[in-house]
Amino acid sequence: MKLSGHTVLVTGGGAGVDMALAREFYHRNNQVIICGRNLERLDRAKQEMSNLEIMQCDLTKDDEIKSLVETLTDRFSQLSISVNNAGVQKNYKFTEIEPKTALAAIDREIMVNCNAVVKLSALCLPIANEVFEALKQNNYEIKVVKVKLLIWINRFLPKLAANILRRS
Numbered sequence: 001m002k003l004s005g006h007t008v009l010v011t012g013g014g015a016g017v018d019m020a021l022a023r024e025f026y027h028r029n030n031q032v033i034i035c036g037r038n039l040e041r042l043d044r045a046k047q048e049m050s051n052l053e054i055m056q057c058d059l060t061k062d063d064e065i066k067s068l069v070e071t072l073t074d075r076f077s078q079l080s081i082s083v084n085n086a087g088v089q090k091n092y093k094f095t096e097i098e099p100k101t102a103l104a105a106i107d108r109e110i111m112v113n114c115n116a117v118v119k120l121s122a123l124c125l126p127i128a129n130e131v132f133e134a135l136k137q138n139n140y141e142i143k144v145v146k147v148k149l150l151i152w153i154n155r156f157l158p159k160l161a162a163n164i165l166r167r168s
């Protein structure tokens with residue numbers, strides 16, 4: 001799969017695995033957009049990669065997802081890869097914490113790890129359709145399966161995802 005010349009959204013992107021993936025795409029000559037809640041982190045990433053686009057967005061908030069997609073539609077309608085990597089993974093000891101607090105935290109975790117991925121993908125579909133059409137007309141190969149696979153591998157086995165990117 002050709003991994004340069006794309007417009008790539010990496011959710012999260014300012015820390016950890018997301019930042020590593022954003023960096024890898026960036027250095028392969030892609031237009032990379034990252035998003036997260038912490039503006040300081042996003043700014044730090046931008047200092048390292050000057051052409052990086054940063055967008056502040058809390059993926060647990062519907063209005064912020066919507067506004068992210070509006071900006072993508074207006075400014076990055078060539079979006080062709082979306083890596084849904086923003087995520088949270090915590091351990092809860094139900095015997096040691098107040099159940100109400102734990103349940104609220106679990107809700108937020110599910111919102112980022114699952115709901116946001118579905119919502120963002122659904123809202124990005126019109127952009128994706130436009131890009132797919134343009135690619136088809138130009139006889140480009142579309143490897144949706146591999147991208148999907150990469151996204152899912154990336155959620156659970158980030159090192160493997162980074163290796164796949166390196167080998168592609």
Ligand SMILES: NC(=O)c1ccc[n+]([C@@H]2O[C@H](COP(=O)([O-])OP(=O)(O)OC[C@H]3O[C@@H](n4cnc5c(N)ncnc54)[C@H](OP(=O)(O)O)[C@@H]3O)[C@@H](O)[C@H]2O)c1
Pocket residue numbers: 011012013014015016017018035036037038039041057058059060085086087088089112113154155156157158
């Ligand atoms: N590191 C590993 O070895 C490993 C192994 C297996 C699975 N994973 C999974 O891979 C994912 C990333 O792991 P990591 O170690 O890179 O975690 P990390 O360093 O904590 O990074 C998490 C990223 O997700 C973003 N994020 C969290 N909540 C968000 C929200 N509500 N809205 C927008 N962005 C949000 C954070 O940005 P902001 O804080 O700025 O919002 C940050 O960029 C996690 O889901 C983790 O469970 C990691």
